[in-house]
Amino acid sequence: MSQSSSSPNPFISASGAKPTCMQMLQFMLDNEVTSEQKEYFKNHMDGCMPCFKTYQLDMAIKELLKNKCCGGDAPSELVDQIRSQIAQKIS
Amino acid sequence: MIEESPRQHYTDREKEEIFNKEFLPHINSMYNFGYRLTLDRDDAKDLVQDTYLKAYRFIESFQKGTNAKAWLFRILKNSFINDYRKKSKEPNKVDYQEVETYYNSEEVDRQITPDLRVEALKDMIGDEISNALNALDVDFRTVIILCDLEGFKYEEMAKILDIPIGTVRSRLHRARQLLKEKLSDYAKSMGYKNADV
Numbered sequence: 001m002s003q004s005s006s007s008p009n010p011f012i013s014a015s016g017a018k019p020t021c022m023q024m025l026q027f028m029l030d031n032e033v034t035s036e037q038k039e040y041f042k043n044h045m046d047g048c049m050p051c052f053k054t055y056q057l058d059m060a061i062k063e064l065l066k067n068k069c070c071g072g073d074a075p076s077e078l079v080d081q082i083r084s085q086i087a088q089k090i091s
Numbered sequence: 092m093i094e095e096s097p098r099q100h101y102t103d104r105e106k107e108e109i110f111n112k113e114f115l116p117h118i119n120s121m122y123n124f125g126y127r128l129t130l131d132r133d134d135a136k137d138l139v140q141d142t143y144l145k146a147y148r149f150i151e152s153f154q155k156g157t158n159a160k161a162w163l164f165r166i167l168k169n170s171f172i173n174d175y176r177k178k179s180k181e182p183n184k185v186d187y188q189e190v191e192t193y194y195n196s197e198e199v200d201r202q203i204t205p206d207l208r209v210e211a212l213k214d215m216i217g218d219e220i221s222n223a224l225n226a227l228d229v230d231f232r233t234v235i236i237l238c239d240l241e242g243f244k245y246e247e248m249a250k251i252l253d254i255p256i257g258t259v260r261s262r263l264h265r266a267r268q269l270l271k272e273k274l275s276d277y278a279k280s281m282g283y284k285n286a287d288v
Contacts, residue, residue: 026260026264030238030244030263031242032245057208057212058267061239061274062239064212065224065239068221069123069220069221070120070241072119072123072126074121078118078122081140082139085144089144089148
């Protein structure tokens with residue numbers, strides 16, 4: 001891509017290893033990126049269809065997981081049970 | 092425990108305050124974690140209760156104001172392994188060596204295009220994703236919960252799970268592949284005939 005000639009890939013690790021698309025994707029997905037890396041990847045996606053499609057899909061799955069698999073409340077009596085158990089242990 | 096901080100000394104009032112302000116606010120996340128691990132609401136309650144009792148008992152190894160959530164998650168995970176996993180039959184231990192090799196191989200990038208489409212996900216308005224997650228092997232399920240549901244960073248996950256960061260990453264990668272395979276099956280059953288092109 002044109003960007004790679006102008007600026008070095010900020011994903012290149014200390015060992016000098018060039019990251020694969022999949023590795024960059026995962027860092028993006030897990031939000032383990034610097035703003036510089038994020039910018040680089042966004043540019044990269046413009047020219048890399050597999051990355052673009054996979055990123056869209058993976059983010060959609062992540063969103064779905066968040067919406068569907070959490071947010072439920074613990075049973076209301078649980079806190080009281082914990083408190084009374086601790087009170088027993090202390091006394 | 093998680094940061095190996097020196098033993099603290101707290102008055103009863105301080106303990107109470109830490110417990111109320113730093114530990115209890117995480118109870119819903121803890122319960123969800125417990126439920127996703129045990130897949131049973133009663134077991135989840137017991138597990139969360141055990142975890143909070145342990146957290147209180149070892150409160151002086153927790154440094155006030157540090158990462159209580161990660162500390163609590165680590166206790167819960169350990170309780171699960173020690174107390175629950177032994178009881179249940181879970182013979183299919185994952186071969187992580189294989190996972191690592193897989194992750195580092197050149198083959199991976201070639202199958203980067205998944206056989207699943209964003210449009211298919213939009214129709215998964217029921218329990219499909221939850222069932223798909225629950226069907227994963229517990230070690231794979233765990234990393235998805237910690238990362239995607241709870242937003243822990245690699246470093247925190249490594250501490251919670253007592254595994255190197257590289258293993259966190261490879262396990263996450265594999266977990267996501269497996270999850271996609273399951274979601275792709277759902278998509279096909281919902282009539283997305285060209286789910287796998």
